[in-house]
Amino acid sequence: MPKTDIDHIKQVYSDADLLFSEAEIEASINTMAAEITASWKDKNPVIFSIMNGGLVIGGKLLTKLDFPLEAGYMHATRYRNTTSGHELEWKVPPMIDFTGRPVLIVDDILDEGHTLVEIINYCQAKGASEVKTAVLVDKLHDRKATPGLKPDFAALEVEDRYIFGYGMDYHGYWRNAPGIYAVKGL
Numbered sequence: 001m002p003k004t005d006i007d008h009i010k011q012v013y014s015d016a017d018l019l020f021s022e023a024e025i026e027a028s029i030n031t032m033a034a035e036i037t038a039s040w041k042d043k044n045p046v047i048f049s050i051m052n053g054g055l056v057i058g059g060k061l062l063t064k065l066d067f068p069l070e071a072g073y074m075h076a077t078r079y080r081n082t083t084s085g086h087e088l089e090w091k092v093p094p095m096i097d098f099t100g101r102p103v104l105i106v107d108d109i110l111d112e113g114h115t116l117v118e119i120i121n122y123c124q125a126k127g128a129s130e131v132k133t134a135v136l137v138d139k140l141h142d143r144k145a146t147p148g149l150k151p152d153f154a155a156l157e158v159e160d161r162y163i164f165g166y167g168m169d170y171h172g173y174w175r176n177a178p179g180i181y182a183v184k185g186l
């Protein structure tokens with residue numbers, strides 16, 4: 001698809017199926033934030049959002065975590081604004097030293113999980129004392145990077161379709177969509 005085909009981009013949004021409304025998503029983020037707070041409030045963690053998809057959930061989650069933490073980001077991509085994954089490409093490594101500290105990785109989606117597995121391995125190799133994951137959505141299917149792979153915290157579970165909104169893109173667009181939508185036919 002040419003990047004400038006804005007009519008196609010608009011059509012995908014108007015044809016898409018709404019899976020979760022803004023109100024449903026916000027309630028689920030509140031619940032996940034309470035779960036994270038209950039087990040992480042005394043850990044002095046570093047919390048990294050994974051760009052670009054983790055931009056929205058990272059921001060939404062952070063202000064609900066009312067305890068001492070440091071927040072930063074790293075940028076890695078596997079899909080590169082397409083709808084199928086490739087090998088992970090690192091764009092920006094983490095800038096906060098987390099040696100000996102607990103790390104919470106925040107991302108929009110655990111789909112096959114290759115992205116999060118690689119980031120977990122990276123953080124462990126760089127000396128994090130523990131690494132856990134929190135995602136907005138866990139996609140349900142049996143193609144996980146390792147059988148039974150699950151995030152430590154997930155706000156929502158989603159069916160096996162290509163989704164966008166709340167940070168997740170369709171060809172780079174609609175990360176700003178105020179709901180979680182499934183692309184018609186995908």
Ligand SMILES: O=P(O)(O)OC[C@H]1O[C@H](OP(=O)(O)OP(=O)(O)O)[C@H](O)[C@@H]1O
Pocket residue numbers: 050051052053054076077078079080081085107108109110111112113114115116168169
């Ligand atoms: O579980 P996986 O199958 O590895 O897929 C999940 C990853 O895919 C998306 O990132 P993407 O590579 O599309 O980059 P983006 O964050 O810039 O959208 C998403 O943000 C996750 O990081």
Ligand SMILES: Nc1nc2[nH]cnc2c(=O)[nH]1
Pocket residue numbers: 079109111112161162163164168169170
């Ligand atoms: N936007 C988006 N990114 C993904 N990365 C892995 N799976 C998905 C998905 O369903 N939607």
